[in-house]
Amino acid sequence: MITITPIRIRDHYALINGMMEQLHLSEKEFFLKTASWESIATDYMQHVITTQETCDGTCLLAYVNQVPAGFIFAYLEEADENRIEDYTGDTLYVSDGYVAPEFRRQGVYKRMNEELESIYIAKGIRRIVRYTLANNLRMQQFLASKNYEPVRLVYEKWLTEDGKKPVPLFPETKKK
Numbered sequence: 214m215i216t217i218t219p220i221r222i223r224d225h226y227a228l229i230n231g232m233m234e235q236l237h238l239s240e241k242e243f244f245l246k247t248a249s250w251e252s253i254a255t256d257y258m259q260h261v262i263t264t265q266e267t268c269d270g271t272c273l274l275a276y277v278n279q280v281p282a283g284f285i286f287a288y289l290e291e292a293d294e295n296r297i298e299d300y301t302g303d304t305l306y307v308s309d310g311y312v313a314p315e316f317r318r319q320g321v322y323k324r325m326n327e328e329l330e331s332i333y334i335a336k337g338i339r340r341i342v343r344y345t346l347a348n349n350l351r352m353q354q355f356l357a358s359k360n361y362e363p364v365r366l367v368y369e370k371w372l373t374e375d376g377k378k379p380v381p382l383f384p385e386t387k388k389k
Contacts, residue, residue, distance in 0.1 A: 236311035264288040283312035285325040305341045
């Protein structure tokens, strides 16, 4: 049985920190330039706590048979003067989400996503933004199945320390 509970990250720091670390390790498999969790954990966890508390953030924790299985986190970004879209309201930014491997393919992420969206749709949000890596095909398929559409592509060039050669960013064969 899947249950979804809203939590304050500050009150569940160790649990969310552990899941964030696992999310980060998973992202590192997709994107070679992902920083080590140890080098960013303190700052990143403070960031999610602060955005939850100051930007109408929501963290949902999923349990499967009362065992923590995953989380999803999002917060509002206020429209400002540098926007180019005709949408003038706040935007929901879905920042992070993770399901432990043993609970995947059971609808956990789908349920968390549905609950998260319903919370903010009820508040009047009409624009939801998400990012995923170019080679994370499973997430792209999930997002497409939930009526998300790719809007912008971000191209990056990373260079060696001397600035003379490009650095490969993705594993050669890693496609999930």
